[in-house]
Amino acid sequence: MKRTIVxxxxxxxxxxxxxxxxxxxxxxxxxxxxxxxxxxxxxxxxTYSETFTAIxxxxxxxxxxxxxxxxxxxxxxxxxxxxxxxxxxxxxxxxKFNIKIKPGHTxxxxxxxxxxxxxxxxxxxxxxxxxxxxHTAIIVCMSDMNVPGLLTFIYxxxxxxxxxxxxxxxxxxxxxxxxx
Numbered sequence: 001m002k003r004t005i006v007x008x009x010x011x012x013x014x015x016x017x018x019x020x021x022x023x024x025x026x027x028x029x030x031x032x033x034x035x036x037x038x039x040x041x042x043x044x045x046x047t048y049s050e051t052f053t054a055i056x057x058x059x060x061x062x063x064x065x066x067x068x069x070x071x072x073x074x075x076x077x078x079x080x081x082x083x084x085x086x087x088x089x090x091x092x093x094x095x096k097f098n099i100k101i102k103p104g105h106t107x108x109x110x111x112x113x114x115x116x117x118x119x120x121x122x123x124x125x126x127x128x129x130x131x132x133x134x135h136t137a138i139i140v141c142m143s144d145m146n147v148p149g150l151l152t153f154i155y156x157x158x159x160x161x162x163x164x165x166x167x168x169x170x171x172x173x174x175x176x177x178x179x180x
């Protein structure tokens with residue numbers, strides 16, 4: 001399994017420093033290189049915390065709907081489960097940061113591998129969002145990513161789609177193709 005994966009659409013790089021399997025379930029330790037204007041939408045996780053540490057350049061964290069924190073190299077911040085957050089690159093240069101997920105989460109690791117693989121295969125849009133709603137459902141559910149607001153109301157539909165995809169073997173096909 002590749003240690004480093006690259007998203008050819010958004011040019012971000014993920015390096016798995018220690019997987020959940022290697023840590024005996026204790027953590028997923030990941031280093032990310034994020035391009036200018038890169039980041040993700042507000043979300044929360046129910047089952048794990050994320051500790052962000054800026055390595056090279058400043059890392060922006062949006063905490064809740066109004067608070068923003070900028071981490072300088074060497075600074076860390078932990079987002080607890082159920083806490084609304086997102087990360088972003090507030091600079092005009094690529095940045096590097098670390099995320100430690102505790103306890104480790106195989107679904108999170110697999111979701112990164114799948115979304116980067118889909119991007120490589122031309123199956124995502126220019127923002128690296130899967131073109132298939134079924135793929136989106138699988139990724140969102142396997143990574144324990146929960147989105148606030150109106151999207152909360154479609155989560156049950158996504159969960160149903162993901163469960164159906166798991167039952168008919170589609171999730172396994174994605175894992176077999178991109179995660180092994």
